[in-house]
Amino acid sequence: MHSQTRDYFPYVGPFDPCPPIRVKTYQVPPQLFMTFQPENLPQYSPMEALKLGTLWPALFSPYDPRLSHLGRGGT
């Protein structure tokens, strides 16, 4: 299951006034790849759905913000 985080590398110029942000990340949750939700997708139990924020595993997105700190001067 590929991660739902992608990254890109902003241009870093010699005259940038601030320390460069070399890597920036963005999320690609599953709904971007699902035009119309099919019927009868497998479901989580109510308790799991409440915790995970969706009823359908196919649409679950971990949204892991920790990865975005890479952008702060990370290489």
Place this chain on the structure above:
Amino acid sequence: MTAENRFGDEQYYALLEQLQAIDFVLVELNLFLDTHPTDQNALQQFNDLTEQRWVLANEYEKLYGPLQNLGRSYSGYPWQWNDDPWPWQV
């Protein structure tokens, strides 16, 4: 009538969490059915869960008083709606 039910005992929070979980699934199914009106399985599941939600809410209200007001919940005697705890105190 069961023994005096203390607010904040495990059953209190267990019932509330189950109600919260069912309500969340009902929201998801409701939104899904908005765009899939002909999905019989989802509709059947929605109606089943609605029935379950009524049963669960009634069970809670028998023990701990009304969940809602303005005629959406019964109240015991004396009037219970403005008793503690309020939702933000739970």
